[in-house]
Amino acid sequence: GENVEQHPSTLSVQEGDSAVIKCTYSDSASNYFPWYKQELGKGPQLIIDIRSNVGEKKDQRIAVTLNKTAKHFSLHITETQPEDSAVYFCAASMRLRNSNYQLIWGAGTKLIIKP
Amino acid sequence: ETGVTQTPRHLVMGMTNKKSLKCEQHLGHNAMYWYKQSAKKPLELMFVYSLEERVENNSVPSRFSPECPNSSHLFLHLHTLQPEDSALYLCASSRWTGRGYTFGSGTRLTVV
Numbered sequence A: 001g002e003n004v005e006q007h008p009s010t011l012s013v014q015e016g017d018s019a020v021i022k023c024t025y026s027d028s029a030s031n032y033f034p035w036y037k038q039e040l041g042k043g044p045q046l047i048i049d050i051r052s053n054v055g056e057k058k059d060q061r062i063a064v065t066l067n068k069t070a071k072h073f074s075l076h077i078t079e080t081q082p083e084d085s086a087v088y089f090c091a092a093s094m095r096l097r098n099s100n101y102q103l104i105w106g107a108g109t110k111l112i113i114k115p
Numbered sequence B: 001e002t003g004v005t006q007t008p009r010h011l012v013m014g015m016t017n018k019k020s021l022k023c024e025q026h027l028g029h030n031a032m033y034w035y036k037q038s039a040k041k042p043l044e045l046m047f048v049y050s051l052e053e054r055v056e057n058n059s060v061p062s063r064f065s066p067e068c069p070n071s072s073h074l075f076l077h078l079h080t081l082q083p084e085d086s087a088l089y090l091c092a093s094s095r096w097t098g099r100g101y102t103f104g105s106g107t108r109l110t111v112v
Helices: none
Strands: A004-007 A010-014 A019-025 A032-038 A045-051 A056-059 A062-067 A072-077 A086-095 A101-105 A109-114 B004-007 B010-013 B018-025 B031-037 B044-050 B053-057 B064-070 B073-079 B087-094 B107-111
Touching (some): A004 A086, A010 A019, A019 A086, A019 A109, A045 A062, A072 A086, A101 B044, B010 B018, B018 B031, B018 B087, B031 B073, B044 B073
Parallel strands (some): A010 A109, B010 B107
Antiparallel strands (some): A004 A019, A019 A072, A032 A086, A056 A062, A062 A072, A086 A101, B004 B018, B018 B073, B031 B087, B044 B053, B087 B107
């Protein structure tokens, strides 16, 4: 079946440094790639997404890049802060029957920001 | 609050019990989902409802039974669960399937 691989599983960076999380997907028909942040005791929250007709998207300190040919996309967080510590999930869309879609999820990256 | 409310937040049940999880959204979304989240595993999609019609049942055991009486409410009925069913159960909604999910905070289920 279709899958999304996410690396690394744990990432520890010094406060103020940048963090990069990478995902690869298998379904060449995927056209939507969101990133979610999950803090302790909460459900995942959408932080940024990108569609397949765009190569890069930025929102303040976070950015996502997409390489459709290689079927991989990455999350970049610059000037990391303690509140960025969380688990981050990538996902890729997959078509279901009757024009419905679902998201295929990566296994998550635990990001630790060291003070 | 995200706009998706799940109750209860925590549930401990025996293997012979019957219980239900509830999810409610008033975001005007047309799709709702149940996910199972276990440690160190990807989010596992269980059920997808679009306009109150089930569009995906991801090989979930029959001891889990979903119900979507209207586009704002989603239930997951549980009976004769196993200890390996212990996990965080997340509900999400979106305007249309596959885009812009809003998640609830989840129900932490422990089966003893």
